Amino acid sequence: MSDITGIRSNGFNYTATYDPDVTGSVEWMATFRLVDVYWGVRRGYFSQVETLTQADLFWAVMADIEEPLVGTH
Numbered sequence: 807m808s809d810i811t812g813i814r815s816n817g818f819n820y821t822a823t824y825d826p827d828v829t830g831s832v833e834w835m836a837t838f839r840l841v842d843v844y845w846g847v848r849r850g851y852f853s854q855v856e857t858l859t860q861a862d863l864f865w866a867v868m869a870d871i872e873e874p875l876v877g878t879h
Contacts, residue, residue: 810864814838814872818845824867830856834867 810822822836831853838845850870
């Protein structure tokens with residue numbers, strides 16, 4: 807399991823963990839805060855990452871966290 811922290815383009819801070827598994831997929835979970843106030847949790851999953859390096863996997867998870875949710879304003 808690995809940890810990521812960052813700031814989304816909308817200003818929300820996040821702390822996330824991700825865990826690649828032996829089937830070539832990765833699952834992540836991020837907690838979001840704005841001005842140190844809790845705003846929620848989001849989970850993600852994607853597959854076919856077995857050929858990615860650790861650095862590429864890190865950036866793929868960050869890009870997935872940055873991706874906007876469907877139906878948000």
